[in-house]
Amino acid sequence: MLVSISLKKNHYQVNLSQGKSIAIALDFNHQQPNHFDASKALKRPMSVSGFIGDTKQGGSCNVNELAFNPHCNGTHTETIGHICHQDDTNTTTINQLKLSSLLPCTLISIEPEKALKQTENYVLPFDDVDCVITKKQLTLLLSTVENEQLEALVIRTLPNRSDKCHKTYNQHDPNSFFTTQAMQYLVERGIQHLIVDLPSIDRLNDQGLLNNHRLFWSINQNAKTANESTRTQSTITELAYINNELTDGFYFLNLQLPAFVNDAAPSQPILFDAKPVATNAFLKE
Structure with a gap:
């Protein structure tokens, strides 16, 4: 199915039958990514009143019970409810997001750099092992990208090895993260939906400050409730995996979420x- 999309003065053709997923398949009970020493994602057949949800054990059908931590076991999307009181009337949950079916989206690739060599900073002093994505890098890569192409941004970190699909991130092998200036720059560019292949946009051991999350959602330091400037419909997606076959450039994104x-x-x-698509060709369709 082909659709034509007009975005400001530019026109595009999109083949809806050729989408490319950048989610990590969550293989319950087997290899999977892990962050923050979370329990592994597990599944087991339902067993109740003589019924067993496993055809190999004589059951009439397969009915699995799943146990997982969406933040730590695989590709996931977060709302401001991650850092705000979830019973606050201004806190957005996943089912309350109002997403367009296709979001203008740009994909870029960045190799995080040693933090101690940077002039940019973070809410805490850098450690020797820290690697960061900087405003300088983002500015260079996005300097020719129009703001209307940045409703969503996908960042692939380099090197892009396939072991990201089952990597364990911990204090011995921590994730890279963004500098304060880098996160401020993304907000200034108007990015509403950020997708990364990292387990977190903040440092693993950040004393619970989650400063980059707060900057992205425009929530005050240490606050647990939204304010009038909070970006309540913005999302952060972590632990994606962007295959090397996908080239950097402009796309349309369909962010699929359960209710x-x-x-x-x-x-x-x-x-x-x-x-x-050329303007004349677009008008003829």
Whole structure:
């Protein structure tokens, strides 16, 4: 199915049958990514009143019970409910997000750099092992990208090895993260939906400050409730995996989410190629 999309003065053709998922398949009970020493994502057959939900054990059908932590076991999307009181009337849950079916989205690739060599900073002093994504890097890569192409931004970190699909991030192998200036720059550019292949946009051991999350959602330091400037419909998606076959450039994003009444949920971001179309050709369709 082909659709034509007009975005400001530019026109694109999108083939909806050729989307490319950048989610990590969550393989319950087997290899999977892990963050913050969370329990492994597990599944087991339902067993009740003589019924067993496993055809190999004689059951009539397979009915699995699942146990997982959306923040730590795989690709997931977060709302401001991640850092705000979840019973606050201004806190957004996953089911309350109002997402367009196709979001203008840009994909870039960045190799995080040693933090101690940077002039930019973070809410806490850098450690020797810290690697960061900087405003300088983002500015260089996004300098020619129009703001209307940045409703969503996907960042692939380099090197991009396939072991990201089952990597364990901990204090011995911590994740890279963003500098304060880098996160401020993303907000200034108007990015509403940030997708990264990192387990967190903040440092693993950040004393619970989650400063980059706060900057992205425009929530005051240490506050647990939203304010009038809070970006309540913005999302952060972490632990994606962007295959090397996908080239940097402009796409349309379909961010697929379940109707969870929760601050986060497993998600499947799908990228669609955006083929530029001449104005005359667009008008004829």
